[in-house]
Amino acid sequence: MRRYAFVLADVFTERAFGGNQLAVLPDARGLSDGEMQALAREFNFSETAFVLPPDDTAHTRRLRIFTPETELPFAGHPTVGAAAVLVAREEARERLLLEEGVGLVTVDVSGTFARLTVTSPYEAPDHYPSVPAVAAALSLAPEDIVETWYGGVGLRFCYVRVADRAAVDRAVLDRAAWRSGVVGGWSGSLYVFAGHLTDGGRLHARSFAAMLDGGEDPATGSACAGLVAALAQRGGCRAPSYTLRVDQGVAMGRPSDLEAVARTADGELASVSVGGHTVLVGEGTITLPDA
Structure with missing residues (x-):
């Protein structure tokens, strides 16, 4: 049997049981894509974050994010929450470089406050919703x-x-x-x-x-x-x-x-x-x- 540690976090709040719920697996090595998806369904939060070694050793970690139904290339509260978890567990310094589906995301953590920064371009179509x-x-x-x-x-x-x-x-x-x-x-x-x-x-x-x-x-x-x-x-x-x-x-x-x-x-x-x-x-x- 394989055992994986997880942390439950409430993100974008200073009080427990507010904000957005998140499950973080700080070391998801060995999990298949199907197992990550199954675990996201099991936790049944809007997203679950899986932390992996980076592809580039100059970066801090690779982050994969799953809803109960699918994988996302990027999401705000899992990125902020996972960074806060890693720093709290002393597994990362206060500036993290996270590899995600949209590219590299920088997260700065000070105490319980984390701020992600992306340089991905803003995109919009040439038409408007009805x-x-x-x-x-x-x-x-x-x-x-x-x-x-x-x-x-x-x-x-x-x-x-x-x-x-x-x-x-x-x-x-x-x-x-x-x-x-x-x-x-x-x-x-x-x-x-x-x-x-x-x-x-x-x-x-x-x-x-x-x-x-x-x-x-x-x-x-x-x-x-x-x-x-x-x-x-x-x-x-x-x-x-x-x-x-x-x-x-x-x-x-x-x-x-x-x-x-x-x-x-x-x-x-x-x-x-x-x-x-x-x-x-x-x-x-x-x-x-x-x-």
């Missing part, structure tokens, strides 16, 4: 929606800006309308938000993730990365940095606090960072049959 289809998927009136657009850094999202916090809280995913009117587009993941879009502004957000079959996600770092990148580019990347704070997961009883920063250079997006606190809430071992 407001009536998005409104129907969220059980909102079209008049509740201020604007929608597609975009992403590493992962794709459909961003939905609504009139106010009450509209964010009023949203209820209609899965039939979502599957027929949103899924199949450039992205089926809906990131709904309201608040002040100025530098330093605070937003209230909810996320209905396609990779979770429309299930709500209490903290979505990759969505915050794409959002702050989009807003920085909208401003022409004139300021050297653009910062947002985001509250998410409140309606789920798992309040999360995320900080996102876009940095620019010579009028272009240079990098995007997303950070927050991580609380370690448990650890143990899981036993698998010999391969």
Whole structure:
């Protein structure tokens, strides 16, 4: 029999049982792709992170991220949480270079706060989501929606800006309308938000993730990365940095606090960072049959 250590963490929160749940296997050597997927289903969190030796010895680790259904090339809370776990276990220094499907991700850790930085380009198509289809998927009136657009850094999202916090809280995913009117587009993941879009502004957000079959996600770092990148580019990347704070997961009883920063250079997006606190809430071992 093979035994693997795991750590349970709550990410983007300073309190246990808030934020986004994560299982981290700090040493996943010897696990097959199928076993990683099976373990992600067993933990049944939105994501499970598997830490492996790096392909390049100049880097800290390689990180693979699985939802209960599939592997992701990148995700915010598993990256932040896995880095926090490795530093807490004294298995890595306070700056980590993690190899992920989108390339190299830098994570700086100070105490319980970790901040990931990516240089992946912001991508967006030349078309926009249908407001009536998005409104129907969220059980909102079209008049509740201020604007929608597609975009992403590493992962794709459909961003939905609504009139106010009450509209964010009023949203209820209609899965039939979502599957027929949103899924199949450039992205089926809906990131709904309201608040002040100025530098330093605070937003209230909810996320209905396609990779979770429309299930709500209490903290979505990759969505915050794409959002702050989009807003920085909208401003022409004139300021050297653009910062947002985001509250998410409140309606789920798992309040999360995320900080996102876009940095620019010579009028272009240079990098995007997303950070927050991580609380370690448990650890143990899981036993698998010999391969």
